[in-house]
Amino acid sequence: YQRRVHGESKLKMVWLLLLASCVACIFGAPTLRASPTVLASSPATVELVWDGLSDGEYVYGLYFDLPGLIHLAASAIPRGASGSVNVSVVNPRVPFYFKICEGTDCSPAKAVVQSNTVHFANYNEPQHPRLAMTSDPTTLAFSFTTAEAFAPPQVSLRLPSGGVVVYNGTSRAPFTIKDMCFSPANSSSLFFDPGYQHLVLLTSLQPGQSYQYQFGGASPAGPVWSSEHVLRVPPAPGKSATVSAVVYGDMGVAIPYDSVTGGSNYPVAHETVRWAAALLGDAELDPSLIIHIGDISYARGYPFVWEWFMTAIAPVASQVPYLVGIGNHEYDYRGYGQWAPAWTPYGLDSGGECGVSYSARFDMPATPQFMPPDTGRPNRKNLWYSVEQGPIHYTIMSTEHDFEVGTVQYNFLKADLAGVDRSRTPWIVFLGHRPMYTTESSLASQFERTFTATIEPLFRQYSVDVALWGHVHKYERTCGIVHNGTCGARDEDGTVHVVIGNAGNDYQAPWYSTSVNHYPEPEWLIFRTFDYGISTLTANATTFVFQAHGWKRNDVHDMFVLTK
Numbered sequence: 001y002q003r004r005v006h007g008e009s010k011l012k013m014v015w016l017l018l019l020a021s022c023v024a025c026i027f028g029a030p031t032l033r034a035s036p037t038v039l040a041s042s043p044a045t046v047e048l049v050w051d052g053l054s055d056g057e058y059v060y061g062l063y064f065d066l067p068g069l070i071h072l073a074a075s076a077i078p079r080g081a082s083g084s085v086n087v088s089v090v091n092p093r094v095p096f097y098f099k100i101c102e103g104t105d106c107s108p109a110k111a112v113v114q115s116n117t118v119h120f121a122n123y124n125e126p127q128h129p130r131l132a133m134t135s136d137p138t139t140l141a142f143s144f145t146t147a148e149a150f151a152p153p154q155v156s157l158r159l160p161s162g163g164v165v166v167y168n169g170t171s172r173a174p175f176t177i178k179d180m181c182f183s184p185a186n187s188s189s190l191f192f193d194p195g196y197q198h199l200v201l202l203t204s205l206q207p208g209q210s211y212q213y214q215f216g217g218a219s220p221a222g223p224v225w226s227s228e229h230v231l232r233v234p235p236a237p238g239k240s241a242t243v244s245a246v247v248y249g250d251m252g253v254a255i256p257y258d259s260v261t262g263g264s265n266y267p268v269a270h271e272t273v274r275w276a277a278a279l280l281g282d283a284e285l286d287p288s289l290i291i292h293i294g295d296i297s298y299a300r301g302y303p304f305v306w307e308w309f310m311t312a313i314a315p316v317a318s319q320v321p322y323l324v325g326i327g328n329h330e331y332d333y334r335g336y337g338q339w340a341p342a343w344t345p346y347g348l349d350s351g352g353e354c355g356v357s358y359s360a361r362f363d364m365p366a367t368p369q370f371m372p373p374d375t376g377r378p379n380r381k382n383l384w385y386s387v388e389q390g391p392i393h394y395t396i397m398s399t400e401h402d403f404e405v406g407t408v409q410y411n412f413l414k415a416d417l418a419g420v421d422r423s424r425t426p427w428i429v430f431l432g433h434r435p436m437y438t439t440e441s442s443l444a445s446q447f448e449r450t451f452t453a454t455i456e457p458l459f460r461q462y463s464v465d466v467a468l469w470g471h472v473h474k475y476e477r478t479c480g481i482v483h484n485g486t487c488g489a490r491d492e493d494g495t496v497h498v499v500i501g502n503a504g505n506d507y508q509a510p511w512y513s514t515s516v517n518h519y520p521e522p523e524w525l526i527f528r529t530f531d532y533g534i535s536t537l538t539a540n541a542t543t544f545v546f547q548a549h550g551w552k553r554n555d556v557h558d559m560f561v562l563t564k
Contacts, residue, residue, distance in 0.1 A: 029052055029113075030050065030051070030052040030053050030100070030112055030113040031050060031051050031052055031113060032048065032049070032050045032060075032098065032099070032100055032113045032114065032115040033048070033049045033050075033115060033116065034046050034047070034048055034097065034098055034115040034116055034118050035047050035049070036118075037116060037117070037118055037119070038118075038119060038120070038121050039089070039091070039118065039119070039120045039121065040120075040121055041091075041120070041121075041125060042089075042090045042091035042120060042125060042127060042311060043088055043089065043090050043091075043311055044088075044089055044090075044091075044120070045086050045087065045088055045089070046086070046087045046089055046098075046118055047084055047085075047086055047087075048060055048077075048084060048085050048086075048087055048098055048115065049082075049083075049084040050077070050082060050083060050084070050100055050113065051081065051082040052081060052082070052113075053080070053081050053082070053100070053112070053113075054081070055079070055081075056079075056102060057076070057079070057102070057103060057104065058076070058077050058079075058100050058101065058102060058103075058112075059074045059075060059076050059077060059100070059101055059103070059104060059105065059106050059258070060074065060075060060077055060085070060087070060098050060099065060100050060101075060106065061073065061074045061098065061099045061100075061101055061105075061106025061107075061111070062074070062087070062089070062096060062098055062257070063096060063097055063098070063099060064092060064094050064095075064096050064192060064304075065094060065095035065096055065097060065117055066094060066192060071099070071106045071107065071108070071261060072260070072261050072302075072304045073255060073257035073259065073260045073261065073304075074101070074105055074106040074257060074258060074259050075087075075256075075257045075258040075259070076104070076258055077100065087256075088256045089118075090307050090308055090311045091120040091123070091125055091127060091307075092192065092304070092307055093120075093123040093146075093147040093193065093195055094119075094123075094192060094193075095117045095118065095119040096117070096118055096119070097114060097115050097116065097117045097118060098114070098115040098118075099111040099112075099113065099114045099115070100112055100113050105259070122224060123146075123147035123148075124146040124147050124148055124150075124219040124220070124221065124224055125146070125224070126144050126145075126146055126215050126216045126224065126225070126226040127144060127145045127146065127195075127310070127311070127314075128143075128144055128145040128310035128311065128314060128361075129142070129143075129144050129215060129226070129229065129314055129317060129318035130142075130143050130144070130310070130313070130314070130317035130318065130322050130361075130362070131231060131317060131318065131319075131320060131321045131322060132321050132322065132323065132362065132363050132364055132365070133234065133289075133321045133323065133364075133365060133387045133389075134201070134365050135365050135387075136203075137207050137233075137234070137235075137236035137237060137388075138203065138204055138205050138206070138207065138233075138236075139201055139202060139203045139204075139205065140201075140202045140205060140231070140233060140321065141199060141200075141201055141202075141363045141365075142155055142169075142199070142200045142201075142202055142215065142231075143197060143198060143199050143200075143361075143362070143363050144197075144198050144215050144226075145194075145195045145196065145197055145198070145310065145361075146195055146196055146198065146219065146224075147193070147195050147196070148196060148219060148220050149171040149173070149196050149220075150171055150196070150198060150216070150217040150218055150219055151171075151217075151218050151220075152168040152169055152170070152171070152217055152218065153168070153169040153170070153171055153198035153199075153200055153215075153216075153217045154166055154167060154168055154169065154200065154215070154216065154217035154218075155167045155169070155200045155202060155213055155214070155215045156213060156214045156215075156225070157202060157211050157212070157213040158211060158212040158213065159211070160206075160209065160211075167200050167201065167202055167203070168200070168217075169198055169199050169200030169201065169217075170198070170199055170200075171196045171197075171198050172196060172197045172198070172199065172360070173196065174193050174194045174195055174196060174197075174360075175194060175356050175357070175360050175378055177191040179354075179356045179377050179378060180301070180352050180353060180354065180356065181333045181336040181337075181350075181352045181353070181354040181377075182333070182336060182348070182352040183301070183352055184262065184300075184301035184302060184351055184352060185301035185303075185350070185351050185352030185353045185354075185357075186352055187301075190261075190301070190302060190303065190304075191303060192303055192304075194303060194306070194357070194360065194361075197360055197361060198217075199363055200215070205233045206233065207233050207234065207235050207236035208232075208233060208234075208235045208236075208241070208288075209232075209233050210230055210231065210232045210233075211230070211231055211233070212228055212229070212230055213228070213229055213230075213231060214226050214227070214228055214229070215229075229318045229319070230319060231318065231319060231320070232288055232319060232320050233288075234288040234289055234320070234321060234389045234390075235288065235389060235390045236390075237388035237389070237390065237391075237393075237424055237425055238390065238391065238424055238425075239390075239391045239423075239424065239425075239426060239540070239541035240541070241390035241391065241540070242390065242538065242539070242540040243288060243289075243389045243390030243391065243392060243538070243539060243540075244285045244286055244287040244288065244289075244536060244537065244538040244539075245287050245288070245289040245290065245291060245389065245392075245536065245537055246276050246279055246280075246287045246289070246290045246291070246534060246535070246536055247290075247291045247293065247431075247468055247500055247534070247535050247536070247537060248272060248276075248291075248292060248293070248470075248500050248501075248502075248503035248534040248535060249292065249293040249294050249295060249327070249433065249468075249469070249470020249471070249500050249501040249503060250294065250295040250327070250470045250471065250473055250501035250502070250503055250504060250505045251266070251269045251272050251273075251292060251295070251296070251503035251504040251505075252264060252265075252266035252269045252295070252296075252297060252298040252309070252504040252505055253265070253266065253269050253297055253298070253305060253308050253309040253312050253504075254266060254267045254268070254269045254270035254312070254504075255305070255308045260302075260304075260305065261302055261304070262299070262300055262301065262302035262305065262351070264297070264298040264299060264300055264302065264305045266298070266504040266505055266506060268503075268504045268506070268532045268551060269312070269503065269504035270312070271532070271551045271552075272503045272504055272532075272534055272551065273312055273313060273315065273316060275534055275549065275551065275554050276290060276316050276534060277315050277316050278554065279534075279536060279549075279554075280316060280319055280320060285536060285538065287320065287536065288320050288321075288389065289320055289321050289323065289389055290316055290317070290320060290321070290322045290323065291323045291324075291325075291394070291396075291431065291468075292322065292323070292324050292325070292503075293324075293325040293327075293396075293431045293432070293433060293468060293469070293470045293500070294324075294325050294326060294327025294328070294329075294330070294399075294432075294433030294470045294471065294501075295327035295328065295329045295330070295433065295470060295471065295501070295505065296309065296324055296327065296329075296330055296358060297309035297310075298329050298505065299351070299353065299357060300329055300349070300350065300351030300353070301350070301351025301352045301353055302351065303357065306357055306361070310361065323364060323387065323394075323396070324358070324362050324364065324382055325382075325396045325397075325398070325431055325432065325433055325470075326355060326358060326382060326383055326398050326400055326433065327399075327400070327433040327470060327471065328346065328347070328349040328350070328400055328433065328434070328471070329349045329350060329351075330350055330353065330355055330357070330358035330400075331349075331350055331353075331354065331355040331358070331379070331398075331400040331401075332346045332347055332348060332349040332350050332400060333348060333350055333352065333354040333355075334346045334347055334348060335348075336354065337354075337375055337376070337377075338354075338400075339401060339402045343445075343446040343447060343450060344447055345445060345447050346400065354375075354377055354379055355377075355379030355400075356377055356378055356379045358379075358382065359378060359379045359380065359381040359382060360378065360381075362381065362382045363381070363382075364381065364382040364385050364396075365385050365386075365387060366381065366385055367385065367412060367416075370384070370408055370409075370411065370412035370415070371408070372384075372401060372408055372409070373408065383398040383401060383409075384396060384397050384398055384401075384409050384412050384413065386416045388424075388425050390425075390539065390540075391424075391425050391426050391427055391539050391540060391541050392425060392427045392428075392429055392537075392539050393420045393425040393427065393428050393429070394429050394430075394431065395413065395416050395417060395428065395429070395430050395431070395464075396431045396432070397409065397413055397430070397431070397432040397455075398432070398433070399432045399433045399434035399451070399471075400433070400434075403451070403454060403455060404454060405454060410454070413455070413458060414458060417458055417461075417462035417464070418462060420462065422463075426541060426542075426564055427465050427466075427539050427544050427562075427564075428462065428463065428464045428465050428466075429464075429465065429466045429467075429468065429537070430459065430464045430466070430467045430468070430495075431467070431468045431469070432467075432469055433469065433470050433471050434447070434451070434469065434470075434471045435448075435469035435470075435471055435472055435476075435497065435499050436448065436451055436452050436455065436456065436467065436469065436497060437452075437476075437478050437481065437485070437497045437499075437524065438469075438472045438476055438499055439476060439511050439521065439522060439525055439528060440472045440474065440509050440510075440511065452484070456481075456483065456484070456495075459494075459495045460482065460483060460494075460495075464495045465492075465495065465496070465544065465562060466495065466496050466497075466498065466537075466544070466546065466562075467495050467496070467497045467498070468498050468500055468535075469497065469498070469499050469500070469501070470499070470500060470501035471499075471501050472499050472501045472509075473501045473502055473505045473506070473507055473508060474499060474501065474502055474508070474528060474529065474530055475498075475499060475500060475502045475527075475528065475529050475531065475533060475535075475548050475557070475558065476497075476498070476499040476525065476527070476528040477496065477497070477498050477499075477525075477526045477527045477528070477548075477558060477560065478496060478497040478498075478524045478525060478526060479491060479494070479496070479523075479524050479525075479526055480492060480493050480494035480495060480496050481494045481495055481496075481497060481524055482494040485522065485523070485524045486524075487523060487524055491560065491562055492562050492563065492564070496546075496560065496562070498535070498546065498548075500534075500535050500548075502529075502530075502531065502532050502533055503532070503533070503534055504532070508530060511528070526560075527558045529548075529557060529558070531550050531551065531557060532550070532551035533548055533549050533550045533551045533557065534549055534551070535547060535548045535549065536549065541564070542563055542564050543561065543562070543563050543564075544561065544562040544563075544564075545559070545560075545561050546559065546560050546561075546562075547559045
């Protein structure tokens with residue numbers, strides 16, 4: 001009896017194996033094909049084609065072909081045994097592949113099929129072009145990224161006369177995982193080489209002039225060059241020019257996947273860049289500068305996000321200088337060496353980047369005698385500085401560093417504001433990330449009170465016209481504040497504070513109120529809105545015009561005018 005049952009069981013097992021084999025013959029194992037396998041230039045599109053899936057919910061995931069690296073992004077795919085989708089990708093300077101996973105996330109354990117490997121034809125493709133101003137109005141700083149050092153990195157610039165001048169620059173070695181402070185930035189399953197950052201100084205330019213140019217140079221495999229771009233040099237300092245700038249904060253980046261590892265994905269950021277590009281093409285406004293005042297990419301320790309951000313801003317950062325200020329999501333690392341008295345609100349908002357990723361990618365002008373203290377990490381760039389454009393003097397500070405009286409930063413701010421020649425640049429625009437005045441409930445703190453008591457006296461002493469802030473993901477405008485929330489008789493009698501952190505991040509805290517009902521606004525508040533958008537400013541010797549643009553139609557939602 002036992003032998004007969006055992007024999008029947010073996011026979012049943014054989015039949016099951018044969019049945020499974022027949023099903024596999026009929027339906028086939030799931031397949032996933034990514035094409036093309038070699039991509040010409042970034043950004044690019046990959047087609048994913050799959051077959052043999054059983055019924056259910058699936059997503060595709062993007063993986064870098066590095067040991068232990070977790071998935072970076074995922075998106076749902078249409079139901080059905082077979083189908084296809086087009087996927088946008090950027091050049092990460094490493095091979096990558098895709099997986100299809102059951103459910104709503106694409107962790108490795110849920111993968112049912114993996115694609116072939118895809119890569120870009122040239123990891124030394126010149127990427128991420130960005131311009132910056134210097135202290136010399138005839139010189140611009142130009143930076144770009146490749147996988148390896150160039151000997152040397154170069155910019156070939158076409159002169160209006162038809163001649164060509166080639167500028168040589170320097171290559172900076174990439175920062176490493178050891179420069180990161182804590183997880184996730186120092187996770188070996190996430191970190192990958194950020195590439196070499198190249199800096200080329202473009203000298204003897206004519207302020208207000210446009211130039212065609214290419215960038216690249218001598219890579220280890222031979223010469224490689226970008227496509228042709230056009231840059232515009234800002235007007236030189238002086239009252240005779242009329243100038244415009246695009247300003248915003250807290251943008252982040254729109255990455256075209258349903259979910260991104262780390263959660264840093266802000267769809268409206270795409271509209272911000274689109275409208276910024278449209279404004280650069282506006283013949284009447286004609287902006288020659290963009291300023292992004294903190295919370296830049298929101299990578300927060302996930303370097304994949306920086307790759308998308310730098311690609312996203314390239315269409316505008318390659319045309320005019322793209323100035324940046326540091327925010328909490330680039331720098332904060334409380335408990336790991338950051339200056340952080342008990343009354344400060346700093347946390348771990350950088351995700352362990354500690355300002356290093358931000359510092360490496362941008363080249364803002366610096367004043368050598370006011371360099372920040374050495375932290376032991378390469379994170380001392382782009383913190384506080386000033387530039388001038390036509391009749392405007394811009395002063396940029398870091399609200400994430402010590403700003404108390406007598407510190408290096410305070411001494412810089414005081415010396416910089418004291419040194420402004422108002423006969424040349426009659427307007428002073430001051431910028432920082434965390435706001436001095438806001439009606440958001442979460443920011444009524446000792447930090448605000450200390451910050452205001454320390455910095456606002458400089459505004460009064462040196463007659464700062466406008467202060468622009470981010471951090472709060474709204475638009476808010478005050479009256480011309482003379483002191484401690486007191487409005488002047490005219491806006492020109494004080495400093496108009498404008499919060500412009502509405503460029504992309506979708507987190508919202510409520511307005512400050514002591515009542516569940518609609519609460520009267522502070523006397524100093526003139527206008528506020530939750531709407532996304534960007535802002536512009538235009539100035540000549542006697543008139544300063546500020547406009548807040550909504551993100552849907554680029555309509556002007558708020559506006560004020562100052563005169564001298």
